[in-house]
Amino acid sequence: MDPIAYVNGSFVPLSEAKVSILDRGFLFADGIYEVAAVLDGKLVDSASHLARLERSVGEIGLALPESVARIEELQKELIARNQLDNGMVYLQVTRGADKSRDFPFPKGVTPTLIMFVTVKDIVNAPSAKTGIGVITVPDIRWARRDIKSVALLAQVLAKQAAAAAGAGEAWMIEDGQITEGGSSSAFILTKDDVIVTRPNSNAILPGCTRKAVVALAEERQLKVEERAFTVEEALKAKEAFITSASAFVQPVVTIDGKPVGDGRVGPMATRLREIYIDFARATAV
Template identity: 65%
Template sequence: MSRTVYLNGSFVPFEEARIPIMDRGFLFADGIYEVSAVLDGRLVDNEAHLARLDRSLGEIGIRNPHTIAEWIGLETELAERNGLDEGVVYMQVTRGVAERDFAFPPADTPPSVVMFTQKKAIVSSPLAETGARVITVEDLRWKRRDIKSVALLAQVLAKQAAAAAGVAEAWMVEDGAVTEGSSSTAFIVTKDRRIVTRPLSTALLPGITRAAVLRLASEADLAIEERLFSVEEAHDAAEAFYTSASAFVMPVVSLDGRTLGDGHPGPLTRRLRALYIEMARAG
């Protein structure tokens, strides 16, 4: 059965979906995207993702084409049409189609909207059992990383560096401190069992899964520190993990070839992953 996608008001077969060459997302990466997880056929923490989508659109001056209720309706129908029980729904909004010009097109130019689903084993991911290996790379991105822009070349290069090294993820580094992963939020656990992650700023994306994990950790009376941490501190961590909509809580067992802890997913990381899955399934 062909996968169904959503394109500018219509559900169409994947093979028939077409984007005009003058779409500003194609020409300038002038757009915003968002990803929500689906587990047991239900969207996970979805309204927070839609709120971030709205914020990112506002930060670059693109009109949000749908209300939250409309977005949820489209996501739900798309997941149902594709029989998606576990995986992700991808949403993208660009500034629309107009003759190529760096300046914004006329204000009445309608935004372009694209949505598709991807099936993915999230809960039963083999990587969650073995733990992920990670490398560090230089952070080459622009200064407004809090905006979930489709301009992802630096992240693509980081992810390709990880692939070339035979590892799962790359953590980006600026001025000696870890900012975040190429598609995730980075966490370490110190030897005295403190969970450390970088505080929110324009230097990193405000991760929705990050926020949920910090809330769950706080509710479980776990020690949390939101501060910068260096690559050297990460190399010496007792545990590490990263979070994202498509990975939930992913244990990290080595960084730059250095084994963390005993080389297996740590107990605190496993606990947080279990808490997050429980939350996701509770709806």
């Protein structure tokens, strides 16, 4: 069956989904995107993703063509039409298609809104039991990484380097410190059992899964420090892991080919993954 996509007010077969070649998302990366997980046919952490969407479009002066409540309704309908049990919903909004390619914001143009789904069994991913390796690369992105921009070329290059090296993710380095992964937030567990992750700022994307994991850890009286850390500190840590909507909590067992801790999946990452999955199932809509 041809999957169903949503394009500017209509549900259409994915093979027939089209936008103009003059769309500013295509020409200028003038747009914002979101990715939400789906478990058992329901959206995970939807309110957090939609709040981030609202913030991101606000930061670039882009008006949503639908309310966030309506967008959530459309996502749910898309899930139902595709009979999706487990996977992801991708959403992208751009400033739309003008009559010409000009840099300033066009007037009287309706924003483009598209959505599609992918099938993915995040809960039962084999890498959750084996862990992944990460490599480090320079962080060459723009200064406003807190905006979930569709301008992802730097991340594409980082993740391609990881794939070429047989790694599961790339950690980006700036001023000697880890900012975040190509599509994930970075965490370590120190020898003193402190969970460390970089604080939110313009330097990183405010991860929705990161936010939930930090809150869930603190609710269980686990010590969390939001501060920057180096590769050297990560290699001396007990454990390392990443969080994202597409992976939940994913253990990291090597960095640039060197083991983290004993080089095996640790109990903290495993427990936080279990806690997050319970949260995701309990709060999905």
